[in-house]
Amino acid sequence: MDVTIYEVAKRAGVSIATVSRTLRGTGPVAARTREKVLKAVEELNFTPSRLGVSLAEGRHAANGIVFPDLAGPYYTEVLLGYEEVASELGRSVVILSTKGRTKVNDLIKDLAGRVDGLAIFGHTVPEPLVAELVRLGVRLVFISREPLSGADTLRSENIASARALAAHLTGHGYERFTFLGAPLASQDDVDERWRGVRAVLGGAIEAVPTREYTVDCGFDAAKQLLGGRARPEAIICSDDEVALGALLAAEELGLDVPGDVAVTGWDDIMAARHARPALTTVRQPMRELGARAARALDELITGARDTHKHLILTTALVVRDSCGHHPQEAAP
Template identity: 40%
Template sequence: MTGNGDSLPTATIYQVAERAGVSIATVSRTFSDSSKVAPRTREAVLEAAHDLQYVPAAAARALAGRRTRALGAVLPHIDGHYYAQLLVGFEIAASELGLSVVLALASPDGVRSTAALDLLGRVDGVAFMAPSAADDAFVARVAAVRPTVTVARGTVEGADAIHAENRTPARELTAHLIDHGRRRIGFVGRPEPGSDIAGRHRGCLDALEAEGLSLVRLHEADPVEDAGREVAERILRGPLDLDALVCGNDELALAVVARLTEGGVRVPEDVAVTGWDDSLAARYITPGLTTVRQEVAELGALAARRLAARIDGDPALEPVTVGSRAVLRASCGCPRAA
């Protein structure tokens, strides 16, 4: 099902052509071989298609009379460890299958969302990675006409779904902090519905509720370094009412640790901090960062292999979950030798 339960839109190629001020042949060429369309015209068609929530029908691919031998990957960005590893795994698996990869950076705020539409004319199937790459309604429209796989986001009708395990490891990690005597625990991250970080947030709440505790504060932050530093700045400006922070990823956690330390807050003596991803830096900072290791590259590889199978005619399968495990280091209060 789509995220909001809305039915799929019924915009037609004629409406897109009228709105863009071009012929239906130009609209068709835009989605079958956009290199033959002038850049300004192409952008007008894509903008009209976006505004009308139009996705080209599967017939447009048949009219092109060929397969592209390419897989599409839609991500919100490729900054940081997580998305880089996801894309590396996807590209390696695609290469092993003799397929190329076309990347689109897109987000549902409309700023870059036409990039995903442009992608449809150049690939045989699409993998949408993370909720912020596109909203569920758009993904469902694409899944109705193209083989589609989603990674690290909620299930969408017609698309294969591949997830990492988040809730259980986050519950165990938070319980570990409680075992260290931490009772005033906050969470850093933006728990968007269906996202990995939402699962981590829920797991954190599970552990707190099991002990009769409540989350002291949710610091909503995008999973990037600058947002982590901003969270730490807010903590430094107020009274220190936390003794632990569960961060949605390592990038946030590393930035929080660095800025808190600069501000005179000791980690883990004053505030324990945990991350997620087991990035390279997590192993070498002092104190070492307690985190969760998940096979991000394998997530990307599974997505590529599953998408290729869907293109070859396999039906959609039940969601697949890839395991994760905690890696204990000193930032949570464990002995440094751990």
């Protein structure tokens, strides 16, 4: 295991900032202190890295945020909430989208060396690199993933709301269901939604994947599904974009929603409210996720706290026309 700048500081009995100044020659260091630092470096066979030294200096006044993609309203809303609060706190934001990029690990390490902390979406970063970042002492906040040691995590509640959605649909008398946009690799939120509806519906629901969680992929998968002989009575979609694609597919096939098939989504993006018919969905606090991530990261950077928090934000079922019932909205 590589030796870190923190271990050098501990061995020399000095601060990590003193180690950094000694190695960089960027500030005054007493001769005796310098000697202790260099001795610790030699004994530990320490090789300074840009990342480790930059973290020690903590001089950037910038945050990094890493997304798997930046397309679509969900990521946009999270980013808007994050950037707004970061700006209020006097921090600039450096954004990295990993979609279609090569050498992702190198890009993330480079970013970590240029900012004071990172917000990371879900499982965008490979787990070995997560462990390395934690070991190096990078201030980390993860959005939409399960708790882990050495970082803050924030996520929206999924399972209880998914069960409530499924129970609502069974109350309409529907008996054949499809979950459109089945969980893909490293998609904890969608997996929880699937497990929640399946806990209520059991064998009455099947999972159908889409290539991505987008309108186009939802349209393609739903058109094939609804054009078959045994079409479902209700389609529960992984998110609103997939659901909007399903609405378009139903329209193209001449099917009435909800008369021929009910459709539901998840997120409550703006387009869900203005769709025709308006989309039954589960509202999650997208901007609040980003805003809370920015505040949490600032607390870790400034030392306002040194313990990690794992927060789950409330979601709410929003009933509209697309499931075949008079619209009503659950309390936020």
